[in-house]
Amino acid sequence: MLSRMDVVLPNEGNEKLNYNTGVLLYGYMMEQVGEYAQELHEQGIKPYSQYLFFDKAQNSYVWRINTMTESAYERLLLPLKDALKKDIFIKNKEMNIAYEKMVDYKQISNDELLKKYYLSDTTAKYITLKFVTPCSFHSFGEHVFVPDIRLIMKSFMSKADAFTEVSFQDEETLQSLVQNIRLSEYSIKSTVYYLSRVKIKSFVGTVTFVVNGPDMLKRLAGMLFGYGEYSGVGVKSTQGMGGIQIL
C-alpha cells in the first residue's frame, strides 16, 4: 500500500531550509517512531522515503513522506502525524522549523498502481522526471551521479520488488528496459549531499526519457516510474536524497 503525506512548512521563518535539511528531518522522524526505528535500521530496502523541497506554487517548503507498506504507514506515518501538530524542533541543531499544515493523499494499493498502468488504454512514450533532491547511485564501489538509465531502472526494480507481490527484478526485463529507453532531453547539474561527515556526489534536474518497444514494456516502465515517486530512486532515499516527481 502506497501512502503519502506532505508537511507544509512556510517560507517565512524557515529561511535556513534547503534540500539537505532532509537529513535532519530524518533524525526527527526516527525520534517519533520509537522502537520501529531499530527495526527499520535492520532492514535492507526501507519501506519509506522522504525529502524536502521548495514548492514555488505554494511559496512554501514541503516535506514529503511516502510509505510503501501497511506497517510503515501505521508505525511511521501515523506517529508522525500525531507529533506534527506544532513546530518541528531539531534537538542537536537547536533549530526550530515553523509548521503550517499537513496534506494527506489518497492511499493507493499496489494492485491499483499495477492496474493504473497495466490496464490503461494509453501508454506514455515520453516520461519527464524531475530529480527534486540530489540523486546518486552506487555501482561497482563508486557513486555514479548521472541519470544512467540502467541504474535508474535497476533501482526502481529492486525497490518495487521489495514491497510488491509481483517480482520485476530479472536481468532480461532490465535488459529490455535499458535497450528501449533513451534520453530525450535533460537539464541537470551535479551537487553534493551532506550526510553527517560524508559528502555524496549527486545530481538534480529534469530528464525526459523516451520509451520505445512494445506497449507492455511502456506499461512496465510507466509503472516503475510511478512507483519511484513513492520509493525514491538511488541511494539514501530515506535521508532526503533521490526524491523524484513525474512532470
Place this chain on the structure above:
Amino acid sequence: MLSRMDVVLPNEGNEKLNYNTGVLLYGYMMEQVGEYAQELHEQGIKPYSQYLFFDKAQNSYVWRINTMTESAYERLLLPLKDALKKDIFIKNKEMNIAYEKMVDYKQISNDELLKKYYLSDTTAKYITLKFVTPCSFHSFGEHVFVPDIRLIMKSFMSKADAFTEVSFQDEETLQSLVQNIRLSEYSIKSTVYYLSRVKIKSFVGTVTFVVNGPDMLKRLAGMLFGYGEYSGVGVKSTQGMGGIQIL
C-alpha cells in the same frame, strides 16, 4: 601548426545571431576559399574548426576559427582574413551580419603544444571544459549527447592524431585515460543543432573532470584537452558544433 582568429561581431545589429548561425558562417567561409572547399570536402577529419558564441565580457558575438595545419592556415584562414573587411553577407538567407574587428592569436606549433604539457613541472588534476556550442558524438549508429569520457577522449585522440606527428590513437592509451578520468562537477543541458534538414541532439554546459593516475597520463590528458580547444570535439566541429574552452 595551430592558428586562431576571432571575428568580433557587435551585439548591436546582430540580434538574430545564436550558436546555430555557425552553419551559415560555415557556408560563407567555404565561399571565400575557392577550390580548397572541394579538397576539404574530400578529407575525413578536417584541419579546422569554427563556431559562434556570445562573449559576455565583450558584449559581442565572437566567431572563432581555428586551423590545425599550415595549409589550412594559408588556404582557409588567410583568404577569410582578406574577405573580412566588411560586414558578412549570407546570400541564401539575405542576412547581413555586422562586422566589428578581427583578433589574431599567436600561432603555436604542434611541438610547442607538446612541450607546454609534457615538459611542464606542474600537472593539472582538475580540468574544466565549457562546451560552448552544442556537442554530440556518433557511436554505434546513434547520437550520444552526454559528456561521455570515452567518447570525448576518443574524439580528441583521433583529431589530434590526424595532424600531429606523434600518434595517440591506441586502445591501451584510451583505456588508461578512461580509467583515470572521472566526472567531478557539471552543469549541462540537452539541445538540438540544426544542420540543413537534420536536427542533431547535443548538449551544452560546463564539466569539470578530475584526472588521476601517473603524471604522464595527466600530461597527455592536458595536451589532448588543449588540442581540443583548436580541433573542437565530437561531430560537425567544422559547422559550428563542439566548440570547447578550458576554463
